[in-house]
Amino acid sequence: xxxxxxxxxxxxxxxxxxxxxxxxxxxxxxxxxxxxxxxxxxxxxxxxxxxxxxxxxxxxxxxxxxxxxxxxxxxxxxxxxxxxxxxxxxxxxxxxxxxxxxxxxxxxxxxxxxxxxxxxxxxxxxxxxxxxxxxxxxxxxxxxxxxxxxxxxxxxxxxxxxxxxxxxxxxxxxxxxxxxxxxxxxxxxxxxxxxxxxxxxxxxxxxxxxxxxxxxxxx
Amino acid sequence: xxxxxxxxxxxxxxxxxxxxxxxxxxxxxxxxxxxxxxxxxxxxxxxxxxxxxxxxxxxxxxxxxxxxxxxxxxxxxxxxxxxxxxxxxxxxxxxxxxxxxxxxxxxxxxxxxxxxxxxxxxxxxxxxxxxxxxxxxxxxxxxxxxxxxxxxxxxxxxxxxxxxxxxxxxxxxxxxxxxxxxxxxxxxxxxxxxxxxxxxxxxxxxxxxxxxxxxxxxxxxxxxxxxxxxxxxxxxxxxxxxxxxxxxxxxxxxxxxxxxxxxxxxxxxxxxxxxxxxxxxxxxxxxxxxxxxxxxxxxxxxxxxxxxxxxxxxxxxxxxxxxxxxxxxxxxxxxxxxxxxxxxxxxxxxxxxxxxxxxxxxxxxxxxxxxxxxxxxxxxxxxxxxxxxxxxxxxxxxxxxxxxxxxxxxxxxxxxxxxxxxxxxxxxxxxxxxxxxxxxxxxxxxxxxxxxxxx
Ligand code: B12
Numbered sequence: 211x212x213x214x215x216x217x218x219x220x221x222x223x224x225x226x227x228x229x230x231x232x233x234x235x236x237x238x239x240x241x242x243x244x245x246x247x248x249x250x251x252x253x254x255x256x257x258x259x260x261x262x263x264x265x266x267x268x269x270x271x272x273x274x275x276x277x278x279x280x281x282x283x284x285x286x287x288x289x290x291x292x293x294x295x296x297x298x299x300x301x302x303x304x305x306x307x308x309x310x311x312x313x314x315x316x317x318x319x320x321x322x323x324x325x326x327x328x329x330x331x332x333x334x335x336x337x338x339x340x341x342x343x344x345x346x347x348x349x350x351x352x353x354x355x356x357x358x359x360x361x362x363x364x365x366x367x368x369x370x371x372x373x374x375x376x377x378x379x380x381x382x383x384x385x386x387x388x389x390x391x392x393x394x395x396x397x398x399x400x401x402x403x404x405x406x407x408x409x410x411x412x413x414x415x416x417x418x419x420x421x422x423x424x425x426x427x428x429x
Numbered sequence: 430x431x432x433x434x435x436x437x438x439x440x441x442x443x444x445x446x447x448x449x450x451x452x453x454x455x456x457x458x459x460x461x462x463x464x465x466x467x468x469x470x471x472x473x474x475x476x477x478x479x480x481x482x483x484x485x486x487x488x489x490x491x492x493x494x495x496x497x498x499x500x501x502x503x504x505x506x507x508x509x510x511x512x513x514x515x516x517x518x519x520x521x522x523x524x525x526x527x528x529x530x531x532x533x534x535x536x537x538x539x540x541x542x543x544x545x546x547x548x549x550x551x552x553x554x555x556x557x558x559x560x561x562x563x564x565x566x567x568x569x570x571x572x573x574x575x576x577x578x579x580x581x582x583x584x585x586x587x588x589x590x591x592x593x594x595x596x597x598x599x600x601x602x603x604x605x606x607x608x609x610x611x612x613x614x615x616x617x618x619x620x621x622x623x624x625x626x627x628x629x630x631x632x633x634x635x636x637x638x639x640x641x642x643x644x645x646x647x648x649x650x651x652x653x654x655x656x657x658x659x660x661x662x663x664x665x666x667x668x669x670x671x672x673x674x675x676x677x678x679x680x681x682x683x684x685x686x687x688x689x690x691x692x693x694x695x696x697x698x699x700x701x702x703x704x705x706x707x708x709x710x711x712x713x714x715x716x717x718x719x720x721x722x723x724x725x726x727x728x729x730x731x732x733x734x735x736x737x738x739x740x741x742x743x744x745x746x747x748x749x750x751x752x753x754x755x756x757x758x759x760x761x762x763x764x765x766x767x768x769x770x771x772x773x774x775x776x777x778x779x780x781x782x783x784x785x786x787x788x789x790x791x792x793x794x795x796x797x798x799x800x801x802x803x804x805x806x807x808x809x810x811x812x813x814x815x816x817x818x819x820x821x822x823x824x825x826x827x828x829x830x831x832x833x834x835x836x837x838x839x840x841x842x843x844x845x846x847x848x849x850x851x852x853x854x855x856x857x858x859x860x861x862x863x864x865x866x867x868x869x870x871x872x873x874x875x876x877x878x879x880x881x882x883x884x
Contacts, residue, residue, distance in 0.1 A: 265728075267691065267728050270690075270691045270692070270695045270696055270727075271691060271692045271693055271695075271727070272457045272461075272693060272695050275452070275453060275457075276453075276457075279453065311594075311595075311596060312594065312595035312596035312600075312633065312634065313595065314633075314657075314659055314665075316659070316660060317660055317689050317692050317727060320692075321727065338659075363558075363584075363595070363633075364558035364584065364586050364800070365584065365586050365593075365594055365595045365600065365603075365633070366594055366595050367594075368592070368593070368594040369594055393730070393796070393797075393798045394558065394798050394800075411728075
């Protein structure tokens with residue numbers, strides 16, 4: 211099989227969320243093809259494709275989750291090789307994402323988490339009902355660039371401010387880019403609490419994250 | 430029916446797994462399987478089908494699905510399972526009528542059938558974010574609508590000058606505050622016994638619900654108390670604590686669910702089955718005596734698209750034909766309040782649910798995310814619609830819905846934002862301004878032209 215064909219099948223397996231096929235092929239190809247190229251030219255385009263199909267409503271969350279799972283399974287084999295060869299993947303950045311304390315509306319957060327993953331971010335999802343300290347602890351642990359907080363109700367948006375207050379009180383405000391969103395959240399609210407970014411939809415969130423990360427890295 | 434204690438037992442003894450494993454290995458495959466097995470297919474040409482066989486297949490698929498996936502308890506990380514026989518027995522034995530309210534304001538609510546000649550239950554109000562200065566007037570306005578049989582009450586985040594958030598003592602105080610305001614509003618409307626159902630949007634936790642249920646604050650067990658799931662078909666101990674309390678008190682319990690099309694349930698077909706399956710979760714786990722559903726679309730976050738009208742129509746028909754308990758649905762319009770598009774979207778949704786055999790409620794403007802945006806005129810519209818279209822069939826509804834969609838679907842993503850209560854009401858008299866009255870008259874005439882009546 212030609213390398214191009216291998217990449218094409220890898221892409222297809224990701225889009226179809228077919229872990230078995232993907233892992234099988236990765237195992238076969240790992241000694242012949244550069245692992246970094248497998249990720250960047252084979253699997254990543256699949257993630258981009260499934261992400262945009264999802265954005266257009268052509269596929270749904272289960273398909274996206276399956277693609278993400280296939281990705282993770284394949285990475286279990288590829289990652290050790292990457293470490294061996296000293297190659298590093300181009301990561302957009304590291305994100306800690308969650309729904310704020312007492313709020314269990316998690317779907318919007320899940321969508322953003324998945325879209326960020328498909329856009330090449332390293333995403334750490336801390337789930338819903340997450341207190342400010344959980345955001346910060348995880349961010350410190352994984353050396354995150356971005357903290358993304360979702361809050362869907364007028365009764366829970368104040369917890370987004372808590373995250374910023376916590377960062378400020380620890381003198382860590384400048385270390386992280388803070389993004390907020392969710393049903394009742396608006397640009398006005400984001401400005402009021404001093405968040406760095408806001409997105410009305412998850413797809414806006416991805417654009418904002420990309421912009422903020424390049425500003426951060428440029429700075 | 431299996432007892433609540435047995436349910437709690439199963440929550441501590443059922444098969445254990447992580448929530449992710451439940452979603453990926455249990456829930457998603459089971460939904461896909463039943464959709465295929467029962468040949469459920471969405472046809473955009475028929476957003477509100479009149480196919481009894483399809484409705485019954487969705488019912489069968491829902492029973493099979495629920496017998497496979499049960500309800501996942503996030504605190505014990507276990508599945509609470511039920512057999513097909515246990516589900517069927519629960520459906521047979523669950524209450525088919527619910528009593529709400531007190532004295533002359535007491536009402537009975539029975540299930541209906543698709544294409545039914547009976548008046549649907551008309552529920553009004555909204556649990557959306559409202560500022561404290563207008564909350565009393567809002568509830569009073571809802572209560573004044575005599576065709577409305579039960580009401581929702583606003584969601585507050587303040588007590589006077591203090592504001593707070595869920596889970597803090599402010600939730601308890603805001604909940605109690607709203608309870609008092611709501612009862613007073615209904616008293617001022619001359620309907621002190623009217624039931625407040627969908628309690629309690631200012632609270633989400635067990636403690637908030639329990640605190641605001643003290644009769645001292647105006648709460649009653651003849652009100653309706655809803656218990657929320659996690660998406661999809663999951664529950665936590667906090668919600669089960671609410672059930673433990675509410676069943677002991679003997680209160681009316683409502684099952685609420687907001688299944689998400691495009692989420693774990695997949696497309697419209699899977700979402701229709703999951704929406705129906707929540708009824709079994711409601712009867713068995715939440716011990717519901719009535720059911721509220723609000724399926725919503727993930728990308729547009731509204732429920733008036735062809736897919737969503739299909740989901741609500743078919744799942745409601747499946748419920749009405751086979752369970753026949755009190756059931757109603759809440760729609761989310763993309764358009765903001767006081768716009769023509771809001772009324773087109775609302776009419777389409779109401780046509781679907783009324784003809785499919787369930788109770789009706791105000792469609793919420795602007796996806797329910799705005800503040801002070803649920804206008805009393807929306808409630809009048811809902812009730813006049815319910816009374817004006819008794820006996821409307823699914824077939825008639827379907828053809829009108831399609832015409833309405835031609836009007837609003839092109840603008841669904843860029844819907845007009847509209848005006849809030851402050852901008853279009855006289856807050857002294859709680860009457861709409863001339864601009865809104867004119868728009869309303871025009872819209873009603875236009876809808877009359879489509880064969881929709883208002884009484
Ligand atoms: C589904 C739903 C539920 C489900 C949630 C299931 C789950 N586990 O996720 C259940 C049934 C559990 C539920 C429960 C409750 N709910 Co609810 N629920 C909804 C509903 C209908 C949809 C929410 C949703 O998932 N939308 C779909 C997603 C995709 O949209 P989204 O979250 O806004 O996310 C999008 C964007 O905002 C953005 N985004 C989201 N997060 C982020 C983060 C960042 C950083 C960025 C950039 C972008 C971004 O991306 C997403 C996609 O584009 C809304 C109404 C609405 N229109 O939102 C009410 C709503 C939010 N709920 C409400 C209420 C009151 C409750 C309850 C308190 C009811 C009760 N008394 O029991 C409980 C609270 C439970 C709790 N502790 O959180 C109210 C809130 C009112 C208010 N005060 O603001 C609403 C508005 C309903 C209403 N009144 O009509 N609910």
